Amino acid sequence: SQTIHQWPATLVQPVGSPLSLECTVEGTSNPNLYWYRQAAGRGLQLLFYSVGIGQISSEVPQNLSASRPQDRQFILSSKKLLLSDSGFYLCAWSVRAGTGELFFGEGSRLTVL
Amino acid sequence: AQSVTQPDIHITVSEGASLELRCNYSYGATPYLFWYVQSPGQGLQLLLKYFSGDTLVQGIKGFEAEFKRSQSSFNLRKPSVHWSDAAEYFCAVDSGTYKYIFGTGTRLKVLA
Numbered sequence: 001s002q003t004i005h006q007w008p009a010t011l012v013q014p015v016g017s018p019l020s021l022e023c024t025v026e027g028t029s030n031p032n033l034y035w036y037r038q039a040a041g042r043g044l045q046l047l048f049y050s051v052g053i054g055q056i057s058s059e060v061p062q063n064l065s066a067s068r069p070q071d072r073q074f075i076l077s078s079k080k081l082l083l084s085d086s087g088f089y090l091c092a093w094s095v096r097a098g099t100g101e102l103f104f105g106e107g108s109r110l111t112v113l
Numbered sequence: 114a115q116s117v118t119q120p121d122i123h124i125t126v127s128e129g130a131s132l133e134l135r136c137n138y139s140y141g142a143t144p145y146l147f148w149y150v151q152s153p154g155q156g157l158q159l160l161l162k163y164f165s166g167d168t169l170v171q172g173i174k175g176f177e178a179e180f181k182r183s184q185s186s187f188n189l190r191k192p193s194v195h196w197s198d199a200a201e202y203f204c205a206v207d208s209g210t211y212k213y214i215f216g217t218g219t220r221l222k223v224l225a
Binding site: 101109 | 119147149154157158159205214216217218
């Protein structure tokens with residue numbers, strides 16, 4: 001069966017520090033991968049999605065970036081965090097062919113102080 | 114641009130009462146429609162989905178949703194709510210371009 005792992009679960013970082021959130025998917029090949037951010041009362045905001053290794057589409061211009069170094073690995077990064085980067089970050093995957101449901105990780109809570 | 118509107122930010126119902134959560138979408142064609150549920154501090158779980166065919170779809174945990182093209186709606190329903198249904202519910206649309214658009218969510222509180 002397929003599983004998705006996301007870490008760290010909780011992170012407290014000072015303003016201006018770097019960020020790296022990692023996500024890996026097991027039990028499937030060639031998934032579409034996604035990073036969402038969830039802020040209170042604002043639903044889920046799509047940040048990045050990827051349809052293949054090295055292929056990243058950015059939905060919201062900001063100081064975050066994403067990379068896909070391997071087929072089932074998706075990394076969210078920042079060189080310098082802002083207070084506004086605080087939130088709950090969710091990684092998700094879907095099957096490559098056609099449209100199907102999104103499968104979500106358990107999320108990473110980021111607090112920037 | 115595609116959009117999803119969930120007009121109710123919070124809903125409170127008594128245990129055993131019926132439930133309807135509203136969802137309206139904006140899209141030129143019939144999109145793929147989803148309802149997800151999120152427990153506090155956790156990821157989202159799919160309740161049900163609509164792609165085509167029968168406009169009344171059944172999901173897990175006793176939920177159902179009805180697609181109404183004329184109203185651009187996909188409302189979620191449950192005949193009798195259980196205390197364990199307290200969570201946040203998200204409606205989502207996929208236009209077939211690999212991008213899923215989510216509503217802002219409805220937080221459900223269940224009174225004992």
